Amino acid sequence: MPLREAKSIDTLAAETREADLTLSADPPLTLALDRHTSTPRLGRASATPRSHAANEFVPSDRRRLFTELITQTDLTWKQAHRALDRCLQCWDATGSLDTITDYPEFDTPQFHTARDILHETDSSYHDLEATTLPDSTDLAVINEAGLSPLDRTLLPDSYQQVDPFTGDTTSLPQVHIFPSTTAIVDALITQLDTHTGEAVGIVLDESSLFSPLVESALETAGIPYQGGPGFIDDPDIRTFLRLAEAVFTGSDLRVADLRPLVERLGVDLDRAADHRRVDRVDVGPAYERFVDTLHTGTVDDAIATYERAAESSLTRLREECARLGLLSTAFTPQRLTRLRYYLESFDIPADQPNEGVLLTDGAATSYIDRPVVFYLGLGDGWAQQPPDRPWVDPVEHVQQDLDRFEILLQNGQERHFLVQASQADANTTPCVYFQDLVEHSVESFSDLPHTTHGADATRESVGTPFVAPDRPDTDPELPATISQSTLQRLANCPRAEFFHRLVESPTTISMARGTVIHEAAELCVTHPGAVREHHDAVIDAMLEQIRAYATTARERVERTQCVLALETIQRYLDAHPPTETPYESYSDRSQSNRLAERLGLTVDSSLTERWFQAPGIGLHGFVDLLHSQTALIDYKTGSQSSPSKLRQQASLDPLHDEPNFQAAAYLAQHRRETPGQPLEIRFVHLLEHDTQLARGDTVPLADLVTSVEYLPCTFGEFAARRETFDAVTDYVDSNDRVKALDPLGYDAYREFFEAHDLPREGVDPERREAIIQSFIEYTKPRVNDTMYVERGCRSAVEDIDGLVGERYLTEDLNAFEAFVTDQRERLAAYRKEGFPVCTHEDGPNWDRVDARDLVIDDV
Structure with a gap:
């Protein structure tokens, strides 16, 4: 790639060595030329025009001028800063401070005021405007085009012009393409040590991620650097x-x-x-x-x-x-x-070291006086956008900045260009100036001469675990029981379960709200009279527990939700009072009820917040309310799901992307308590219709409850049940199912399915089809009009599959318990070998991973 060959600092120093003074608009270059001076002399050998006129190493009077404006005028700080900034820019770009008010945009009282104050106040701009070098001065000017009109007021009639370019061309070294920013920083740091810092310069975009990463890496490695944080x-x-x-x-x-x-x-x-x-x-x-x-x-x-x-x-x-x-x-x-x-x-001078690696911004300089220079990123931030000012010629500005960029790329005896291939699955955009330096389009760094690093590194297969300490003599211990929430984390992202045990999850407002509503629900069972009598005090106490997490504006909303939740709990318990029954597999609570303590009440019910630990099925957990021998209650403050959705989320093969095993876990436990009985768990959604309830609308209790049933039977036995027959014939008389099965009658229907164990859809398809065909042939002789029998019978069998889709049968809970055993064994193995990110190809549902920032998946 051809570039205009730029003169090195050594070459420029040699060409200007005989001059009394060398001027340049680039401060780093003037400092470098000063360092290259070998002849003793008074004053600087090289300077910017303003630093020479003000006799200051680096003129920095903007802060002082700003102070003058805010103390001598009624301008606000933002007005004063804007006026100062525009006035000084215009003064430099046009050579006259008075020009600022010639532009209609700035012909305002505040700019007139700022201009007048600046006229009266000493500054390096006044010094430059009032100073002219005598004709006897042997003056060299490097890159005269870079001087502003105000800079040129310093120049005598005759002086030596020094072109920063040689007139020849040169080629740009290959760029080194890395897969990530961290890979670039790692590669950089391996080349540096505490002894080589003075020889190294690093050019980067100070607004990019490179800046903090490089600074942190240098500090960690103990390598001194300069030009870092301000x-x-x-x-x-x-x-x-x-x-x-x-x-x-x-x-x-x-x-x-x-x-x-x-x-x-x-x-x-x-x-x-x-x-x-x-x-x-x-x-x-x-x-x-x-x-x-x-x-x-x-x-x-x-x-x-x-x-x-x-x-x-x-x-x-x-x-x-x-x-x-x-x-x-x-x-x-x-x-x-x-x-x-x-x-x-304002650029306020900071106390920084003056030794070590030199860090500099890729958009702010042309010269780096170091023999080894690393260029990091080379992206969009390396080009200066033309300021939107009426005195700025955009074309001229871009050309000068392009000149600066070309010179910048040629610093150092050794130059290394380290760039990133892509970010967020999109190619990293090279600096726009590359389009001007090559003859073809440059859309990515691979369009330039390059060497790729790390391209052959591939992601390890899904499920690769963290490296665990080697413990050859330790056998994995099978946990006796696990909770349904642990099951969900393991099924979704095992590594999330690992971090759940390491990092305590903070309580959120939704968690705090759910906790206090559950505590109130317990009081509605243990102290229903006191809750009604002291309703406002209960609500106040509930809100007090939530207030620590709610914004001030949110408190009224939270109070309303507490009122609605409490009223819904009372409505439900009034309509469906729990039955006081002894239970053998549930034990006393092990957690406190802060709301009860706040209200001076005790909770000692044998029905609420009951703990179970069942090694036989490998599960433990809390049940909100043991409503009866055959029914459990779980209060929910989140969004409501249908029974079919809950069954889908409990799918085992394949695992659902939002696994939810609560219904299966609690029903599996409760069938140990009451074997052989139909059971149900009712999820009472207390805030599902809070908007309607807050308006005073009546919402039927049935709309707030989602029930999931368990039937202690096989699929074939379920097909033979009277309830199943009634459901598949619950259509109008003209429906094929009714025309086929009504004449058949329930008794004949039951006799057939008791004699034929019908498999579920997808299980033993050949046998299932044979039984369906036998059912059709069984029905035809018993029905006068046989033309609807085949369609009616097949449709009825399809309905049976749908009916089971909302329920658990014996084989479903048996399969779930086997799944629990498998997950406990996996958990024991993970604790020895390491926790993988996921256990299925699609990966985890990241929306359900609490410690997302800790779970690194690019292994």
Whole structure:
């Protein structure tokens, strides 16, 4: 790929060695040329026009000029910054400050005011405008086209022009394409050590992910670097500002948002409280002192309080606040906003090391005075967009920036271009300037001369586990019982179960709401009279438990939902009171009822929140309410599902992408308690129709309940039941099923299916088809009009499959119990060998993985 060959810094130094002064618009180049000067002299050998005129190494008077504007005018900080920024840009680009008001957009009172203040205030711009080099000066100017009109006011009539290009062409080295950003950083760090830093420069896009990754990697490797984080990136300054913002957020601030901030104050908050409001937890005295100071003290007081708590110094921040006149003022949200705006808008010098690897922004420089240069990314952020200003010629700006880019690519005796192949399954877009440097279209880095790294690395097969410690002498221990929620995690994503045991999941508002409603449901059974008599007190106590997780605006909604849930529970229990019956396989509760404790009540019912642990089937869990010998109640505060949907979610082969085994688990347990009996679990959805209920509409209880049945029979026995016959003939008289089966009658129907064990659809298809055909032949002689028999009989058998689809039969729970045994064995093996991401090809349903950020699947 041909490039215009750029002169090296050494070449430019040699060409300008005899000059009294060398000028360039590129500050890094002037510093590099100064370092290459071997002859003793007074003053700088090379400088930018403004630094020479102001006699400053790096003129930095914008902050001082801003202070003048906000102290001498009524401009807001944003108005002052905008006016200052545009005035200085126009002054530099046109050579005259007065030009700014010639543009209608800026012919406004605020710009007139800013212009007048700048006319009266000393600055490096005034110095440059008032200075002209004498004709006797032996002056060299590198890349005169890069000088602004204001820069050119310094030039004498005669001077040496130095072209930054040689006039020849050169080729660009191959780019090295890596599969990811981290792979690039890893490859980079392996080439560096603490002894080679002074020889290395790294060019990157400071706004990209490369910047923090490279800085972190260098710090981890103990390699010094310069040109890294700026003033606003200082950990203590950033934490101080964010902590102040958090305090001013008010009562809705969450523990999760506060934790990383108070860690710097030595405070460790419980992760289980992540979703709680900060005003509902004890953060600690250091934080409380900071909060109190923020509300009652000055900016200086707040800085001092933070310094004592964090045992660090914010001297530079204090100096900037003093410069702005904020230090002795009350710390208010408005002043915090102004301070952050100022710090983010101005380049404030930061205390940085002056040794080690040099980091520089790919869009801000042309020259890197290092023998070895690494170029990382080379993406869109390496090109400067032309500013939308009336005094800027976009074409000229792009050409100058293209020149800068070409020079930038040729720094160093060794140059290494490390780029990423793609991001988010799309090709990474190379810098737009590559289109101007090659003769063909460049849509990806593979369109340039390149070498690919890591392309042959393929993902390991689905289910590859984490590497576990080698424990050859340890046999996996089969867990005696597991919960239905563990089953769901194992079926969806086994590694999620691993992290569930390692990382405590924080309580969310939905979890807090569900817990307190369940506790209220228990009180409705154990103390129904007290709940009715003290209704408002119960609701108040329920809301108090939720308040820690709800925003202030949300509290009224939560109160309404508590009222609706409590009323629905009472309606259901009034209509279907539980039966007091002794149970052998359920034991006393092992968890407290905080709502009861808050209300001064006790819960000792043998029906509510009953614990079971059944090694025979490998399950344990809690049942909300043992309603009767044959019915269980489970209260739900989430969305409602139909019985058929719940059965689908409990599918074992294949596993459903949203597995739900609660109905199967609880029915499997309860058939041990009451063997040989038809059973059902009723899911009472307390908030499913909350909108209608809140409007005062009447919602039938049946619409709030989803029941899943268990019948202790085989599929063939189910087909022979009277209820099944009635269901498959529940059609109009003209239906084929009715025409075929009504004349046959239930007794004859039952006799056939008792004598023929009909398989389910998909199980032994040949035998099933033979039985269906026999049923048709069995029915024909018993029906006068035989033309509807075949269609009617086949349709009736299809209906039987559909009816079973909403129920569990004996073989279903037997298969489920075998599945539980298999999962327990898998769990034991996972604990020894490692937990895979998933156990099926389609992968997990990530929406149901709590620790998604911990489950790395690109193994």
